Every structure is written in structure tokens, then in C-alpha cells.
Amino acid sequence: MAEKNIITINGNDFAFEPGETILEVARRNFVDIPTLCHLKGAIPTGACRVCVVEVEDARSLLASCATPATDKMVVRTESKLVVDARRLIIQLLLSSGNHNCAVRGSDDSDWTRFQLNVQKDDHSDELCPVWGDCRLQDLAYQYQVSGDIFPSTGTKYPLEDVNPFVVRDFSRCILCGRCVQACNDIQVNNAINFGYRGADTKIIASGDRPLKDSDCVFCGECVQVCPVNALVEKDVRYQVRPWETIKTRTTCSYCGVGCQLELHVKNDQVVKVDGVDAAPNYASLCVKGRFGYHFINSPDRLTKPLIKENGEFREATWDEALDLVAKKFSEIKKNHGADSIGVLTSARISNEDNYIASKFTRAVLKTNNIDHCARL
Amino acid sequence: MTNTIACIEKSDVILVTGSNTTENHPVISSFMKRAVKFKDAKVILVDPRRVKLAEHAHKYLRQNLGTDVAWINGMIYVIINEGLYDKKFVEERTENFEELKKAVEKYKPDYVEQITGIPSRDLTESARMFANSKNGSIVYCMGITQHTTGTDNVKSLANLSMICGHLGKEGGGVNPLRGQNNVQGACDMGGLPNVFMAYQPVIDEAARKKLEEAWGVENLSPNPGLVVTEMIPKAHSGEVKAMYIIGENPLVSDADLGHVEESLKHLDFLVVQDIFLNETAQAADVVLPSACFAEKEGTFSNTERRVQRVRKAVNPPGQAKDDWWITCEIGTRMGYEMKYQNSEEIFEEIRKVTPSYAGITYDRIEKEGIHWPCPNIEHPGTPILHIGKFTRGKGVLHPIEYTPPAEQTDDEYPFYLTTGRLLYQYHSGTMTMKTEGLNDRAPGTYVEISPQDAAKLNLIDGEKVKVASRRGEIKADVKISDKASDGTVFLPFHFAEAAANRLTIGALDPLSKIPAFKVCAVNVSKS
Numbered sequence: 059m060a061e062k063n064i065i066t067i068n069g070n071d072f073a074f075e076p077g078e079t080i081l082e083v084a085r086r087n088f089v090d091i092p093t094l095c096h097l098k099g100a101i102p103t104g105a106c107r108v109c110v111v112e113v114e115d116a117r118s119l120l121a122s123c124a125t126p127a128t129d130k131m132v133v134r135t136e137s138k139l140v141v142d143a144r145r146l147i148i149q150l151l152l153s154s155g156n157h158n159c160a161v162r163g164s165d166d167s168d169w170t171r172f173q174l175n176v177q178k179d180d181h182s183d184e185l186c187p188v189w190g191d192c193r194l195q196d197l198a199y200q201y202q203v204s205g206d207i208f209p210s211t212g213t214k215y216p217l218e219d220v221n222p223f224v225v226r227d228f229s230r231c232i233l234c235g236r237c238v239q240a241c242n243d244i245q246v247n248n249a250i251n252f253g254y255r256g257a258d259t260k261i262i263a264s265g266d267r268p269l270k271d272s273d274c275v276f277c278g279e280c281v282q283v284c285p286v287n288a289l290v291e292k293d294v295r296y297q298v299r300p301w302e303t304i305k306t307r308t309t310c311s312y313c314g315v316g317c318q319l320e321l322h323v324k325n326d327q328v329v330k331v332d333g334v335d336a337a338p339n340y341a342s343l344c345v346k347g348r349f350g351y352h353f354i355n356s357p358d359r360l361t362k363p364l365i366k367e368n369g370e371f372r373e374a375t376w377d378e379a380l381d382l383v384a385k386k387f388s389e390i391k392k393n394h395g396a397d398s399i400g401v402l403t404s405a406r407i408s409n410e411d412n413y414i415a416s417k418f419t420r421a422v423l424k425t426n427n428i429d430h431c432a433r434l
Numbered sequence: 435m436t437n438t439i440a441c442i443e444k445s446d447v448i449l450v451t452g453s454n455t456t457e458n459h460p461v462i463s464s465f466m467k468r469a470v471k472f473k474d475a476k477v478i479l480v481d482p483r484r485v486k487l488a489e490h491a492h493k494y495l496r497q498n499l500g501t502d503v504a505w506i507n508g509m510i511y512v513i514i515n516e517g518l519y520d521k522k523f524v525e526e527r528t529e530n531f532e533e534l535k536k537a538v539e540k541y542k543p544d545y546v547e548q549i550t551g552i553p554s555r556d557l558t559e560s561a562r563m564f565a566n567s568k569n570g571s572i573v574y575c576m577g578i579t580q581h582t583t584g585t586d587n588v589k590s591l592a593n594l595s596m597i598c599g600h601l602g603k604e605g606g607g608v609n610p611l612r613g614q615n616n617v618q619g620a621c622d623m624g625g626l627p628n629v630f631m632a633y634q635p636v637i638d639e640a641a642r643k644k645l646e647e648a649w650g651v652e653n654l655s656p657n658p659g660l661v662v663t664e665m666i667p668k669a670h671s672g673e674v675k676a677m678y679i680i681g682e683n684p685l686v687s688d689a690d691l692g693h694v695e696e697s698l699k700h701l702d703f704l705v706v707q708d709i710f711l712n713e714t715a716q717a718a719d720v721v722l723p724s725a726c727f728a729e730k731e732g733t734f735s736n737t738e739r740r741v742q743r744v745r746k747a748v749n750p751p752g753q754a755k756d757d758w759w760i761t762c763e764i765g766t767r768m769g770y771e772m773k774y775q776n777s778e779e780i781f782e783e784i785r786k787v788t789p790s791y792a793g794i795t796y797d798r799i800e801k802e803g804i805h806w807p808c809p810n811i812e813h814p815g816t817p818i819l820h821i822g823k824f825t826r827g828k829g830v831l832h833p834i835e836y837t838p839p840a841e842q843t844d845d846e847y848p849f850y851l852t853t854g855r856l857l858y859q860y861h862s863g864t865m866t867m868k869t870e871g872l873n874d875r876a877p878g879t880y881v882e883i884s885p886q887d888a889a890k891l892n893l894i895d896g897e898k899v900k901v902a903s904r905r906g907e908i909k910a911d912v913k914i915s916d917k918a919s920d921g922t923v924f925l926p927f928h929f930a931e932a933a934a935n936r937l938t939i940g941a942l943d944p945l946s947k948i949p950a951f952k953v954c955a956v957n958v959s960k961s
Contacts, residue, residue, distance in 0.1 A: 222871030245460075246467030246490070275857060276875070277460060292871075306747035309734045311727035312860055314612025315439065315461050316736025316803070321728055321747040328728055328748060336802055338439045338738060344460035346860055346872070353726070353868035354748065358710055360723035361752025371721065376753065380760075383678075383720055384767035386703045390676045396655065400665040400674045403625040404681030404757075405614035407724075408732030408744055410780040411757035412616070412623035413631070414765075414772065415680055420624075421651045422765045422772075426636050426659030427674070430625045431682050432617050433580070433663070433948040 066132045080122035080133055081109055091135050092144070092200065094151075094193055094285055095234035096123040099340070100243040106234045107147050108197065112137045119143055145201050151194055152205025155213055156229035157286075159186045159195045172210060179213065179229055182296050186230070191300040193285035194232065215260055221270045223349045224281055225295050226261075231288035233259055237280035245342060249274040276345040282332055291330055291349075298322070298329045307334055310347040311406065315339065317347050327355045387423065396425040403430045436819040437571065437607030438738045438805070443469045444605035447567035449560075451480040451502070451591075452577020452952075456487050457857040459575070459611050459737075463487060466573075476567075478560045480505065480552075481577060482852060483882075483917045483924060493560045496919055499850045500581055500839030500953040501550040506590035507836065508546030509561035511538040513597060518565035520599025527823065528596050530831040537833030549836065565598050569605025576613060576854070580951040582840045584943040589832045596829050602820035612737035614861075615727075619735035622788065622806070627659030631788040648787050651770070661947040662688070663940070670697035678705045680757060681724070685713035686862035686930045689949035690905050690940040707760055710864045713930055724757045725750035731777040733799070735806070738817070741794050742803035839953040840941035843921070847903060847955035849887070850922040851937060854952075859928040866928075879932040880913040881958065882924040888914045891958060900961040901925065903954055906936035909961055923958060927951070 062073050065080070067089050074083045079102065084091050095106035104121035111122045114132040119140060122133075134140065151157075158176040177183050189195070198204070215228035233252075238261060241250045249272055253262030263272035281289045303322040310317040318334035328351045333341040353359075363379035364371040374382075390398055401423070403415035412430075419428040442448060442465040455463035469475035470490050479491040480502075488494045497505050513519050514535050524531050543554030550557075564570050572595050578587045592608050600606035612618055624630040634641035642654045660668060666688065668674040677698075688694045698704060698717050706718035709726045727734075729750040735741045750756075758780060762772035774780050778796050785792050793808035793815075804815035820829075843850055858876035860866045867873055881901050883893070893899060895914045900907055901923070910925065910932055918924055925934040939954040 222874045243471075244468075245464045246471055270875075275456075275460070276871075304747075306745050307743075308728065308745045308747060309615070309736075309742045311615045311734075311744075312865075313459055314614055314617055314737035315459055316615065316734060316738075316740060316742050317461055318742070323747050326748050338736065338740065339461050342461050342464055345858060345875075346866060347461075350860070350866050350869045350872055351728075352870070353709075353865040354728045355751075356710075356868040358868070359726075359751045359754065360709060360711055360715075360721060361754060362723060363753070364711075364721040366719050374720075376755070376763075379720055379722060380763045380767055383705050383722075383764050386719075387676060387678070387764070388768055390703060394675050397657075397659070398673065398675040400660060400669070400677045402662055402665075402677065402679045402682050402684070403620055403623075405617040405620045405625075406681040407616065407620075407757045408727075408730065408777065409616065409619040409623050409735060409741070409784065410732045410777040411680075411761070412620045412625050413780060413784050414758040414761045416624040416631070417649065418761045418765045418772070420630070420645070420654055421649045422768050422770045424653065424655055426627045426655050426657060427665065428625055428659060429627050429662040429665065430617075430620045431614070431662070431684075431687060432621060432626075433661075433946065 063127070063129045065127045065129070068133070068135055074127045078127050080111060080120070080125050080127050080131075083127050084122065084135065089135060091122050092197055093123060094197065095236055097236045097239045097244070097283055098335075100239035103235055103239070106232070108144055110140060110143050111135050112140050141201065145203050148194070148197050148201055148203045149205055149207045151232045152198060152203065153208040154211050154232060156180070157186065157194065157205060159189050159192065168206070179217070180296075184296060187290065187296045188287035189299070192287060214258065218268055219292070220268050221292070223276050223278065223292055223345070224269060225290050225292050226269065227288045227290065228260065230286050231261060232286055233261070234285060236283040236285060237261060237289055240279040240283045245277050245279045247273065247275055247277065250280065276349065277343060278345065278348040279342055282341065294330050298324055303329065310343070312346045312350065317343055319343070319347060321351070391423060396423055397427060399423050399425060400427040403428060405430050405432055435607065435609040435611075435738045436601060437604070437609055438817045439465060441605055441607065441818070442466055442571060442573065442609070443473065445469060445475055445567070445569050445571035446605070447476050447478065447564050447570045449478045449480070449564055449570065449572045450487060451572070451574050452579070453573055453575035453611055454481070454483070454485040454487070454577075454854060455573070455611070456485065458613065458855050460857065462611060466490065476563060478563060482919060482922055484919070485917060493556060493563065495552045495556055495560060497550040497552055499852055499922055500583070501836065502578060502581070502587040503583055503590050503834055504541060504546050504549040504836040505552055505557060506587070506594055507538045507541035507834070508543055508550070508557050509564065510534070510594055510597060511541045512543065512558050512561035513565040514538065516562070518562060519597040523599030524597055528829045528831050530833070531597075533833045534593060534597070534831040537835065564594070567600075569603060570595070570598055570600040571606050571609060572600070573609045573611060575611045577952055579610070579946070579948055581953060582941050582943050582950045583837055584948045585945040586834045590834050593831050593834070596831060601829070602818065602822065604818060607818070610737070615736075616734040618737060618739060619733070619741075622735055622790065623784070627661055631784065632790045645787060663942050663947045663949060666694055666697045669701050672700060675701065676703040677701055678707070679714060680707045683712045683714045683862040683864060685717065686933055686935065687927070689935055689938040689951055691933055691935045692906050693940060707757060709754070712862065712864050722760050723752065723754040724760060725754050729754070730756050733781065736803070739805045740803040741791065741799060741806060743796065743799055840950055841939050841953065841955045843955045847957045849956050849958055851901070851903065851925060851954050851956040852922060852952050853925050853927045853934045853938060856926045856928065859926065861928065862930065863928045879908070879910045879926060879929040879934070881910040882913045882915045882918045883958065884918040884920045885914050885916070886920050887918070887923070888912065891960075893960070898961050900959050901937060901956050902959070903937035903939070903956045905939065908932040908934070908936050923956065
């Protein structure tokens with residue numbers, strides 16, 4: 059029998075398959091290691107260092123997302139050394155831009171001035187637009203960190219709001235690289251990457267152009283994976299807070315892929331769409347599925363039955379309209395035979411709707427004249 | 435699809451044809467692109483337009499419009515001639531091999547090059563690449579089916595897959611991509627004139643008996659009905675007097691629109707049930723407002739035959755109702771009681787009369803959908819079809835001859851026209867055109883033309899031109915693009931004000947009755 063590979067995490071022994079990272083083994087065994095830049099399905103970069111752990115006999119702390127487990131490895135995930143390192147990292151990240159959740163400088167006298175400056179940048183008098191929906195804020199709470207240890211580094215690049223769908227708020231970008239991975243490794247649209255490098259690093263598209271003038275196809279995968287919402291839906295920023303919405307999982311109604319969606323609903327209106335991490339799309343969506351939801355609440359929607367009289371439509375009650383349709387169909391069937399009526403059902407409606415249309419055509423009209431737009 | 439979407443990432447060679455995957459099925463295109471980037475898979479793209487996927491392809495073959503049977507036969511010729519076919523699979527699982535071999539004999543790469551324009555060397559190399567793969571997958575879409583030879587094209591692809599032994603295994607398969615969310619389900623539910631639920635033929639007496647019992651009715655019609663492309667002409671000639679159109683917009687999406695318009699006017703009575711007062715609804719006598727996907731409970735079946743839940747997130751506007759409720763009310767008022775409490779009650783009835791759905795329940799698909807066939811409640815579903823054997827036993831190889839498209843170019847109409855969708859719009863646009871950002875990205879129609887053709891006609895980018903066919907004409911802006919090949923122009927069909935389908939031809943595939951949207955002859959001139 060082959061010898062088992064065993065790793066010890068926080069005093070517990072776990073078996074692992076060669077090639078698994080420390081993070082993967084830990085997560086599989088319900089040991090929580092916080093991450094920020096780690097993106098499922100992409101090659102680990104170890105960029106943010108939030109997932110560092112202490113490994114016995116290693117010279118320094120190691121990024122658990124990028125370090126393969128080895129036999130007899132002894133790992134501690136929340137030792138003092140680890141926690142101190144994480145706190146420092148989070149403090150540095152918080153000081154790197156407009157992170158104006160209350161966390162950032164709650165005990166600092168400069169807080170007011172900082173907050174006022176951010177409000178000027180954002181043209182808003184509210185706290186951070188993603189307050190309550192930010193991985194960095196979560197970590198700051200978890201590790202009880204504030205950002206006032208270091209002076210704020212300020213904002214190098216202005217907000218980009220010329221695009222449809224997406225606002226790029228560089229003042230909140232922590233350069234974790236998840237968006238770059240989502241674009242290059244998950245969707246493989248290859249539209250964005252790191253640019254300038256060093257202290258001037260910026261996520262750029264096509265030689266630093268606005269997204270709308272680049273190769274970007276607005277799939278929004280980057281928006282969904284951004285942990286600090288430096289990338290945020292245009293219609294959501296400062297308009298929708300996560301606690302205001304109810305989320306419903308459903309299936310996309312555009313093409314035949316059947317992507318699993320989560321519809322975010324506020325005041326009985328769909329205001330945002332996310333991909334669900336399940337088959338068949340594993341969280342990915344396209345521009346139509348993610349951003350093409352405005353038709354649902356369009357003022358052009360039909361709201362009442364209409365009957366045409368003398369070439370003009372007038373509103374009617376359901377009873378009136380349904381009785382008229384039933385009467386007309388019955389007459390035409392009687393006078394011209396069942397095959398003088400044709401039904402077009404739809405590739406856009408549900409199986410239940412289609413079944414009923416099929417049953418109605420066969421059992422009530424007594425014809426097989428039913429088809430739909432499969433060929434179009 | 436014979437296989438699953440996830441399977442695409444397990445293929446080592448993916449032959450993509452007649453599918454502009456990155457625009458029409460963007461999420462599926464990511465599976466292809468990841469397979470290339472991370473799994474060393476190779477993509478062979480065969481398409482008359484140099485679509486974006488070409489950037490990720492190892493082989494890009496550009497065929498002349500409507501010559502698909504020729505290049506597929508050419509590949510089959512190379513594979514048989516060089517002995518690269520899967521002899522064991524052919525022997526054990528197929529029949530008619532000798533006939534196929536004989537039929538493809540004349541499709542030598544040089545001859546195929548004359549018909550298709552694909553360089554013989556590229557064809558030969560691609561054929562070898564596909565035959566030598568371990569799990570070669572074929573993915574196609576409307577660029578294969580919307581031809582007068584659509585059925586032939588599909589059968590030819592099935593031939594190619596079978597002789598290479600690429601069916602019935604992970605990563606292989608013949609995989610049509612469905613363009614609409616529930617095309618699969620509409621077909622499964624008997625939304626077709628020749629079959630009931632789960633493709634039970636209407637001419638089969640036993641199938642009729644079973645349904646008559648289940649529904650408590652007598653005398654279901656034994657005669658196959660009309661397909662949409664027959665219904666419209668029969669409306670014109672007066673044989674069809676009334677139509678009930680649910681959730682469709684044939685006045686933008688059908689071929690040869692002028693004729694469709696005339697035909698619907700001839701009807702005595704037209705009922706349209708939709709979420710918008712679209713072009714077709716405006717022609718109706720009665721319009722019934724229905725709920726959209728976000729407002730209803732139910733199921734859709736996706737392109738990989740996976741039955742998935744649809745859930746209500748918001749209330750329908752005004753008095754709009756579920757489609758099934760409206761149809762049931764009409765049925766009940768015509769004297770046949772159709773009453774259901776909710777969509778789940780209907781689904782339970784579907785299970786009883788649809789053998790491939792019998793094992794699927796709302797509970798079972800609460801978290802993840804199930805692939806039909808799923809004959810009973812213990813069955814896990816069938817992600818991959820044809821493992822071990824085909825439904826009918828042995829797979830038939832069909833010898834197929836190339837026939838040219840229905841309409842050829844001439845002096846008067848010197849360009850071929852092909853049509854399709856854009857990433858940012860969907861079908862007749864009734865849904866996507868309500869989103870400002872999508873209109874911003876794709877505001878209106880254009881005619882895509884090659885730089886060489888544009889130079890010949892002395893056209894500049896953005897200038898308005900007239901595109902005319904024997905059936906009609908439209909105006910469009912010129913878009914000069916390397917995507918277009920010389921002699922062929924492309925039009926998106928979304929835009930009602932300049933509907934590409936005023937130009938397309940009503941010619942049908944004799945079997946599937948699909949219109950040849952992908953080829954007709956046009957003239958392009960300064961307007």
C-alpha cells in the first residue's frame with residue numbers, strides 16, 4: 059500500500075493528494091484561512107499575502123494558496139506571528155486608497171478630513187459605496203485593524219465612469235489581481251492586465267484606455283470577483299446596498315447555455331445580477347445575462363389584455379379577452395376544421411408553459427399544428 | 435448536445451463550425467478558450483467569417499457559404515484514405531461504412547478546394563488533427579443548420595464524429611449549441627407538429643392512446659401538423675384562418691419578412707401572447723400580457739439537456755399572467771377543463787407523459803439540474819449520450835452528396851449575404867434594446883464587408899449603403915472588417931427598422947424546414 063501523505067494543521071493530521079496546496083487541504087477540512095486575492099479556478103498568485111501561514115522549519119511565513127502541501131509538514135494558521143503579519147497587511151491595504159468605511163480611521167483625528175476628501179472624490183456624502191459588501195472590510199473587522207497606522211497614500215488615478223455597465227474606481231483598488239485572473243484565466247478575454255508596475259501599478263486595458271475602447275466585452279466577471287468593489291456595476295454604485303436586496307436563484311433567459319443567476323431585488327425590481335458558482339456556468343456570465351435585465355421592469359411591458367377594434371387597440375378585462383379568444387377559436391374550428399388553426403409556442407417560455415400549449419393544441423383544438431422558433 | 439458543456443474542457447481537439455461562440459454563447463466559448471490555454475487542446479475553426487474565436491484556433495479554415503458538406507466529406511475522405519479512422523468503433527457500432535467510403539471518394543482535397551476555397555493542405559492537416567485526437571469534440575450552431583442542406587450538414591458532421599469514434603465518451607460528441615433558453619424544452623414538450631412529449635410520433639397509435647387516456651380526451655389527430663415555415667404560406671393562401679402566437683416575433687425573426695407580413699394580414703383572427711407589444715403583437719386582434727422569466731416558477735432545459743429551475747423573483751407588471759395560466763383559461767372556456775394550482779403540479783403531469791423526464795422532480799433539481807433522459811426517480815440523469823450503444827443500436831453512416839445553395843450570385847446580385855447575431859443584442863431585440871448600455875455598444879445595423887470589396891465599390895467606413903436582394907432592400911452603415919471574406923457580406927438580424935430578413939430567402943431545408951438564413955445573393959450599392 060502506498061504511504062499516505064499527512065500534513066498537520068493546527069495540531070490535526072490531514073491526508074492530502076500530491077499537488078494540493080495548504081489552503082486546499084485546510085478548506086477541505088473546514089479549517090478557515092482567510093484569502094483575498096485567491097480565485098477558484100485560476101493559478102494562485104500569492105499576491106496579497108493575507109493567507110500566510112507559519113510552517114515549521116520554513117524561513118518565513120508562506121502563502122498557503124501557493125504552497126503545495128508536503129508530507130509531515132506542520133502548519134499553524136492563526137499563530138501570533140501569522141496574525142501579526144495579517145494585521146500589518148490589512149493595515150497597509152487600508153491605507154492605500156479611499157477605504158472610508160468606519161473601520162479605516164475610527165480612532166484618528168484626521169478621519170473627518172479624510173472622509174470629506176473621499177466624499178469629494180465620490181460626489182457622495184455617504185460612506186463607501188460597498189460598505190457591508192467588501193472582503194477587506196470583513197478582514198479588518200475580523201482582525202480588529204484600523205488603517206490609521208500609516209499615512210494614506212492617496213489616489214493616483216481618477217475614477218473611470220465613461221463606460222456602460224461598469225465603474226472603475228481606482229481609489230479603492232488594492233491590486234490583488236483577481237480581475238486580471240478572471241479576465242485572462244476564467245473568461246480568457248485577455249482584455250485587462252497589470253500596467254506601469256512598481257508604485258505606479260494600475261490595472262489597464264489595451265494600453266490604458268477606458269474599458270469601452272478596449273477589447274473588453276463587458277462580461278462583468280471582474281466586477282463579480284473584485285473583493286473591494288473597485289469594479290462596480292454602474293447602476294449599483296451608491297444606489298443599492300446589499301442589505302436592501304432579496305436574492306433569488308434562477309436560470310438565465312437569453313441563450314441555451316442555461317447559466318445559473320442570482321437576481322438581486324430591491325422594491326420588487328431586479329437591480330443587479332450575479333452568476334452562481336454551480337453547473338453549467340460556474341459563476342461566469344455574459345454581458346446580456348449580467349446587464350441585460352432592464353426589460354423586466356420596462357415601462358413598455360404589456361400590463362393589460364388588449365382588443366383591437368376598428369384598427370385600434372383598447373384595454374380589456376381578462377374575462378372579456380379570454381372569452382373572445384375562446385369564442386373565436388371555437389367558431390373557426392367549427393366552420394373550417396381544427397387544422398385551420400395554428401399555434402406557435404415558444405423557445406423563450408418554460409417547460410410547463412410549453413407543455414400546456416402543446417396539450418391545448420392537441421386536446422382542445424384537436425390539431426397538430428404547433429411549432430416554435432427552434433429554427434430561427 | 436450529446437455531451438455536456440463542461441465536457442468541452444476535456445476535449446483535446448475541438449472542431450467548431452458555424453458558431454460565432456464568443457458572441458452567441460460567450461460562456462461556452464470560455465470553456466474552449468480555457469481548454470486551449472491550460473489543457474493544450476487545439477481548436478479547428480471552420481467559418482466563413484473570421485470570428486473572434488479564430489484568435490484562439492490552431493487551424494482556421496474559411497469555406498465558401500453553403501459548401502459544408504463538401505469540406506466535411508473532404509475530411510472524411512482524408513481520414514479513410516490515410517487509415518486514420520477508428521476501425522473498431524466503425525465495425526462494432528456503425529453500419530453503412532462502405533457506402534460512405536464510396537460516396538466520399540471524389541472529395542479529394544484538391545476537388546474540395548475548388549468548391550469550398552479551403553486550401554487542400556489546411557483541410558488535410560485539420561482532418562488528421564481531428565482523427566488523431568483522443569477526445570475530439572464537434573461543436574456547431576446555426577451556421578451549419580440554417581441552410582437548404584442543413585440536415586445534410588448535420589448528418590455529415592455525425593459521420594465525421596462516428597468514423598473517428600468520438601461519440602459516447604467524455605470530451606467527444608456532436609454538440610449543437612441551442613440559441614434560445616428553452617429551445618430544448620419546447621421540443622421536449624412536443625412544441626413540434628410531428629411529435630408529442632419526448633418525441634413520441636403523432637402517427638404512433640400507441641402514443642396517441644396513452645395521451646388520450648392521460649388527458650381524458652378522444653380522437654387526437656393522427657396527422658402531422660404544419661411547421662411555422664408552412665403555416666405562414668398557408669395563412670397567405672387562406673387554409674390557416676387563425677393563429678395563436680406565444681412569445682415569438684416572426685415579424686422580425688422570420689425569413690422573407692415582406693411575405694410574412696402579408697400572410698398574417700390574411701388571417702381571420704390573430705392572438706399574440708407576449709411581454710411586449712412587439713411588431714407581431716401590433717398585427718394581432720387580441721394581445722394577452724404574460725409574465726417574464728423573473729416573474730414565474732418553472733423549468734428550462736438547456737443546450738446540454740439539463741432541466742433547471744426558474745424561480746419567481748419579482749411580481750409581474752399590472753395584470754400580466756403566467757403563460758400556462760392564460761392558455762389553461764382559453765382551454766377551459768372552450769369546454770375542456772385545465773386547472774392547476776401551480777407550475778409544480780404541471781411538472782408532475784409532464785413526468786407522467788414524458789418518459790425522459792419521469793425521474794426529475796422539483797426537489798431533485800433544487801440545487802443542480804439533471805440531464806434527461808432520466809427515466810426514474812433513482813436515475814442520476816444522462817450527461818453523455820450514446821455510451822456503449824446508440825438509441826437505435828448501430829449508428830448509420832449516411833452517404834451525402836454536396837449540393838450548392840439555393841441562391842447563387844450573379845451580375846445583378848454579386849455578393850453572398852450571411853446573417854447572425856451580435857454579442858450585445860439578442861434576436862429581435864425586444865429584451866436587449868431596453869438596456870441602455872447594450873444599445874450603446876450595438877446601436878444599429880451595419881453591413882460588414884471586406885476591405886477589398888469596400889475598395890472595389892469605393893465605400894468608406896460608416897457610409898450608408900443600400901443592400902438589396904430579389905426580395906427586398908434595406909439601408910445600413912458600412913463596416914469594413916477583416917472578419918468578412920471577399921465576396922461575402924454579413925448583416926446582424928436584430929434591428930427591425932433595417933431587418934436583415936427583408937433580404938433573406940424563404941428556401942427551406944426539405945427535411946427540417948429550416949430557412950436558409952445563412953446564404954442568399956445581394957447587391958451592395960451607394961445610397
